[in-house]
Amino acid sequence: MTVQTAIAADSRARGPQIDSASLLRGSEYLPATFEERGVAISFTTPKLNQARIRRNERQALELLVPDFADSGATYVMPWAVLPEVISMTLHDRELYKAITAEPALTPWDIRRLQLQVAARGLAGPAAAQASRRALGEEERLRLAANFALIQKVFGFLGFETGGLKAASFLSPETQDHVRRAFHALAREIGASPEQCYAAIAEQSVSLAQVGVPGAEEQGRLRRIVDDMRSFVGSVNGWAITAYTEHKGRAALVARVAEQTVMIADWDLERLDGRIRDIARFVRDWHREAQEVRRLVARLSWLLDGWDHITAAWFCAIDSSEIDTVATLAEIERVLPRVPRKELEAMPQFAESVAGQGRGRRVAALQDWRTRSRDLDMIRRLETVKGATR
Amino acid sequence: MTTPASQLAPSVFRDLGSKLYRLTDAEVLEIAALLQKREHDPQARKGLAILRPRLRLLRLPRGLDARRLFCMPFEMLLSEDQMPTDPIRRIARAAVLPAWTQVSARLPAEVLADAEAAAAEAQSVLDPDLQQPAARLWAAAAAVVADDFDAIAASVGEPQWLRDIGAALVGHRWIAEVRRQLRCEGLPRPPEDQAREIAGMIRNAIDLGEDIGFVTALVAAAHFRSPGSLVGALLDNRVGVTPGPGQAVIRRLCEAVGVDLEREIAGLQASNGADPHAFIATLDSLATGLKGLQGFADKAGDPELKLEVDRVLHAARTAAVEEVLPRMHRTAGDNLDGAVQEALSGESFDTALMVEDSMAALRRARPAAEALGVAPAVDRAVSDLLAAVRARATAEVPGESPSDREARIMALARYVELLEGPDAAQACLDEWLAAAMQAA
Numbered sequence: 001m002t003v004q005t006a007i008a009a010d011s012r013a014r015g016p017q018i019d020s021a022s023l024l025r026g027s028e029y030l031p032a033t034f035e036e037r038g039v040a041i042s043f044t045t046p047k048l049n050q051a052r053i054r055r056n057e058r059q060a061l062e063l064l065v066p067d068f069a070d071s072g073a074t075y076v077m078p079w080a081v082l083p084e085v086i087s088m089t090l091h092d093r094e095l096y097k098a099i100t101a102e103p104a105l106t107p108w109d110i111r112r113l114q115l116q117v118a119a120r121g122l123a124g125p126a127a128a129q130a131s132r133r134a135l136g137e138e139e140r141l142r143l144a145a146n147f148a149l150i151q152k153v154f155g156f157l158g159f160e161t162g163g164l165k166a167a168s169f170l171s172p173e174t175q176d177h178v179r180r181a182f183h184a185l186a187r188e189i190g191a192s193p194e195q196c197y198a199a200i201a202e203q204s205v206s207l208a209q210v211g212v213p214g215a216e217e218q219g220r221l222r223r224i225v226d227d228m229r230s231f232v233g234s235v236n237g238w239a240i241t242a243y244t245e246h247k248g249r250a251a252l253v254a255r256v257a258e259q260t261v262m263i264a265d266w267d268l269e270r271l272d273g274r275i276r277d278i279a280r281f282v283r284d285w286h287r288e289a290q291e292v293r294r295l296v297a298r299l300s301w302l303l304d305g306w307d308h309i310t311a312a313w314f315c316a317i318d319s320s321e322i323d324t325v326a327t328l329a330e331i332e333r334v335l336p337r338v339p340r341k342e343l344e345a346m347p348q349f350a351e352s353v354a355g356q357g358r359g360r361r362v363a364a365l366q367d368w369r370t371r372s373r374d375l376d377m378i379r380r381l382e383t384v385k386g387a388t389r
Numbered sequence: 390m391t392t393p394a395s396q397l398a399p400s401v402f403r404d405l406g407s408k409l410y411r412l413t414d415a416e417v418l419e420i421a422a423l424l425q426k427r428e429h430d431p432q433a434r435k436g437l438a439i440l441r442p443r444l445r446l447l448r449l450p451r452g453l454d455a456r457r458l459f460c461m462p463f464e465m466l467l468s469e470d471q472m473p474t475d476p477i478r479r480i481a482r483a484a485v486l487p488a489w490t491q492v493s494a495r496l497p498a499e500v501l502a503d504a505e506a507a508a509a510e511a512q513s514v515l516d517p518d519l520q521q522p523a524a525r526l527w528a529a530a531a532a533v534v535a536d537d538f539d540a541i542a543a544s545v546g547e548p549q550w551l552r553d554i555g556a557a558l559v560g561h562r563w564i565a566e567v568r569r570q571l572r573c574e575g576l577p578r579p580p581e582d583q584a585r586e587i588a589g590m591i592r593n594a595i596d597l598g599e600d601i602g603f604v605t606a607l608v609a610a611a612h613f614r615s616p617g618s619l620v621g622a623l624l625d626n627r628v629g630v631t632p633g634p635g636q637a638v639i640r641r642l643c644e645a646v647g648v649d650l651e652r653e654i655a656g657l658q659a660s661n662g663a664d665p666h667a668f669i670a671t672l673d674s675l676a677t678g679l680k681g682l683q684g685f686a687d688k689a690g691d692p693e694l695k696l697e698v699d700r701v702l703h704a705a706r707t708a709a710v711e712e713v714l715p716r717m718h719r720t721a722g723d724n725l726d727g728a729v730q731e732a733l734s735g736e737s738f739d740t741a742l743m744v745e746d747s748m749a750a751l752r753r754a755r756p757a758a759e760a761l762g763v764a765p766a767v768d769r770a771v772s773d774l775l776a777a778v779r780a781r782a783t784a785e786v787p788g789e790s791p792s793d794r795e796a797r798i799m800a801l802a803r804y805v806e807l808l809e810g811p812d813a814a815q816a817c818l819d820e821w822l823a824a825a826m827q828a829a
Contacts (some may be wrong), residue, residue, distance in 0.1 A: 125732065126738060
């Protein structure tokens, strides 16, 4: 089956509601939900970079590729035909196979698959090392969150925390100290010490991605929000001396980033608020665990794609003006716009939902307009992969 | 005693990230100064990296004044050298102050005062309120240079510098248009529609005089990675194809580009391919520049220029084939085993990166090498390296674990991808993994 017939067949099968390969004009298209927006994939094939994967109503996988034909439109194509549509890098072929074999569709799962594939070295040695480091970081972040929660328990009970250090967490003295604290907490809230310990351990798994306020090391999602704050300032600052057409693009990018940060801050505040009352947090373990998981999942959907964008921007702004301009155009192409329903839920954004749109991009000076394989661009994307946390 | 940066981390750096845009400029500078004193400390370097976006913004635009305005038409032609040898950046920056001192003393007072006032109030050089006073300043300064050339030239040093300054001041309108159109340096060849616009502007400048047209063309050329690409773009738009002032301007531009290409060849020989990225840029620049020059020599039927082009082409080929390509070939080939070892250990990747850069450069160099007539040398190097990669992928390593074998195959497949593209790499990967499974 050729690509064209596959696309057409898929289009017929799905009916008119979502038309495969349909052109969704940037200015008209704002995803309704995170699921409709899809999960960003850090492909290293330039045309596919930050394309988004999602399920259609028949639960089949499909890929949204922004500006696939330099038309300013987002192409929706069945996942199955992707290798026939475009010649991908070796890294992307392996990533494609990995996602197909384990069709995971949360940002967390896709990230794990991306790290596993990049760790094999197919996106270059820098990306391999960064991926291996990131994979190894998960356990450390869980321990950091666990340790920070235990510190909160100590604080609640009025125990001395001065000598409590993450480095000596597993020492017999510290463990004994912790055991006594959990017995005291159990008495305080009317539960068993084992239940308290299990509650903290389970919450640490969920909170590892975000981190706990006051912890020595913050989770990845909180770090992305911090990077985004710097990103907004940097883009706005750069725009002061930029030419008019770049100013407009920078303003749009900064505005979407700001909206995302504001929503993320709101979620983080709710999450941190739950942890603040540590006694209730442990006592109502099951209900709290559910809410924490929901908030963390929401944050990971909200911030999906932004780690790549901020890394790409900071790589570019340290090089030349021409790279910065090209990167800004690329960022606008893949901008993770906040879904309509999320914006509508925030009173301060409700009005702006209708007005948020993208103009047509001018693709001047972009090598990917040529038909040749853009090795420079691929290597730039690999560098960004190495710099993405 | 100051606290080592490593003892401040990580909470300080976390806060630094989140407060980056809430800190005042003075605070940012103070923290940066503290961290810079401890640059040997990795945590301090991390802190500086966090501050970098703010530090970039603190590189505030230089304060505008009338002297800076005066320089704008010719600032792209300024060189830091005392006696510039660059054919495009050919005016010594040291000439600016004496030229301005002489010119400003002769300017009408109200023109100077208007320019000073507008410059002081302007937010940036793009400020629309600046345009009129600036244009008046340039026109008046051009008149002063023309009237008192000898007197001013005596204090400037080289009369040619002042001739260029004068021509740029007269052609300020078209130079400003060119700069507005092109906007930043390091551009690739202009796209068709932009080339048409630029050609029109240079044609208008030529109408004002040959020198003015030439200086405008130099300013335009200074925006491109390969200044020679402008020659091709101008010829495509029929500037200089018939005898006349246009052809004279392009001829002078070709001479300048020729000198520039020779400088690039000398740079290529000096670097000897140590920086693969610079090698690609130079080769691209040589190919584009020579193509433009050849085009003009053919169209103008200029045998002298043809000879000159052949001479530069020969020098470029010699430098590429005899010196740079073999060195890059050696860098990739000799370090292949070290790079594979790094992939297995996963600890560092300096050698792997060096090998990858050399391979990617060879592959990227192919189109330019073809234009320069040295493609067979590139093909030979690529084919040798591919053979070396294949030999290592199919070799049996005694005592190697299956996971190490897979890592080795992955690293080598990556090199095939860099040298031959993803389809060939995929075929190799499938074949090598199947063989590994069979062996296991």
